[in-house]
Amino acid sequence: MHALVRLLDPATETTGPITGFxxxxxxxxxxxxxxxxxxxxxxxxxxxxxxxxxxxxxxxxxxxxxxxxxxxxxxxxxxxxxxxxxxxxxxxxxxxxxxxxxxxxxxxxxxxxxxxxxxxxxxxxxxxxxxxxxxxxxxxxxxxxxxxxxxxxxxxxxxxxxxxxxxxxxxxxxxxxxxxxxxxxxxxxxxxxxxxxxxxxxxxxxxxxxxxxxxxxxTIGPFFAPALLRSHWHNSAPENDPTAIELTGTIYDGARKPVPYAMIETWQPDPGATSNGHFTRTSTGSSGHYRLRTARPRRTPTSADAAPHIALSLFTSGLNDRVITRVYLADDPSGNATDPVLAAVSADRRHTLLAHPEPSSPTTRYRFDITLQGNDETVFFLV
The missing domain is CATH 2.60.130.10 (Aromatic compound dioxygenase)
Structure with a gap:
């Protein structure tokens, strides 16, 4: 396993949420x-x-x-x-x-x-x-x-x-x-x-x-679904929000096998302060695949150099503590070029933090796979 990367600009991770849904x-x-x-x-x-x-x-x-x-x-x-x-x-x-x-x-x-x-x-x-x-x-x-x-x-x-x-x-x-x-x-x-x-x-x-x-x-164990999941908690964007994006992907272990019954939470504060921010929670179920809907990330006033991104936590059986990463959109190269967190990650691993547009829906659906171990292990942060 790779060592955790110290998060140089943790402004997103040091904000809410507080009360959930x-x-x-x-x-x-x-x-x-x-x-x-x-x-x-x-x-x-x-x-x-x-x-x-x-x-x-x-x-x-x-x-x-x-x-x-x-x-x-x-x-x-x-x-x-x-x-x-x-x-x-x-x-x-x-x-x-x-x-x-x-x-x-x-x-x-x-x-x-x-x-x-x-x-x-x-x-x-x-x-x-x-x-x-x-x-x-x-x-x-x-x-x-x-x-x-x-x-x-x-x-x-x-x-x-x-x-x-x-x-x-x-x-x-x-x-x-x-x-x-x-x-x-x-x-x-x-x-x-x-x-x-x-x-x-x-x-x-x-x-x-x-x-x-x-x-x-x-560890969260595999039996959290009745307590922690509701049908609408994977969606934090208003239904009439034309800029909302869908994030989808698969969680893989070190042998490149899908990880069942993992829980994902995402968070991004609202830079316009017109809402309490965007928090989602979803599960991979038995397939290792997840899907969630949230607001398209934007720059925040508290971290002007940071590219738009989403904070993401992953819990699963066998992990005593969650792992924390970030999701950046691959179709924002100019914004990503100025981000201090991406700049601190070695060039050969930077791609693991990028969500790529899906060909079927290039402006609203992005794929972000997460690999827990191995040569293509996702970058995880020490906050």
């Missing part, structure tokens, strides 16, 4: 009340604060979770484990943090899930967390585990986290969070990477306890 329903954070019946299993409450690295609470921020049911099976088509499904449990939830950065979910204790790596291996009970952060470079996906589980010692995903930070993936029993006689409580605080200038609305510094650590990222 659309309004959040009243029951989305109560996974025990989402269906007509009562789900099977032990009820638990999971709550905590979302903080930046300075200990400041991150407010009104989108937190999403997904998990297996009490039998260890996800309500996802990609999960072929033969444990029973629970018709009254979706395993997915969303909420916004409050003015002090707190989130809260009521759910069911997940069961152990059979690992795809070995038929005799079992993953410890866990809950996947997705946190948007206030900027694109704060974006985090991680997993929460439960204290005292013997499977933690032999789980390859847990052990892949740096040893000093591993304990920060494990929740702690907290009776104050639970509901007496009805549900046990677990506290799980989440600390995101810092940004150069945290927005003032984060609130005052609340203490130095968070300065020494950050919640480690964890």
């Amino acid at each position: 659309g309004p959040i329903g009243d029951s989305e954070h109560v996974l025990t009340h989402q269906c007509a019946g009562t789900p099977i299993g032990e009820r638990i409450v999971v709550s905590g604060q979302v903080l930046d690295a300075g200990g400041r609470p991150i407010t009104r921020n989108l937190v999403e979770i997904w998990q297996a049911n009490s039998a260890g099976r996800y309500a996802a088509p990609a999960d072929h484990y033969d444990a029973p499904l629970d018709p009254n449990f979706t395993g997915t939830g969303r909420c916004l943090t409050d003015t002090n950065g707190w989130y809260r979910f009521t759910t069911i204790m997940p069961g152990s899930h059979r690992s795809d790596l070995r038929c005799d291996a079992w993953r410890p009970p866990h809950i996947h967390f997705s946190i948007m952060g206030t900027t694109f470079n704060q974006r985090l996906i991680t997993q929460m585990y439960f204290p005292g589980d013997p499977l933690l010692r032999e789980d390859s995903v847990v052990q892949a986290a740096p040893e000093p930070q591993r304990s920060h993936l494990i929740s702690r029993l907290d009776h104050a969070i639970g509901e007496n006689g009805w549900a046990r409580g677990y506290r799980f605080d989440i600390v995101l990477p810092d940004v150069p200038d945290p927005p003032a609305e984060h609130g005052p510094h609340t203490g130095a306890s968070a300065d020494a650590w950050q919640t480690p990222p964890q």
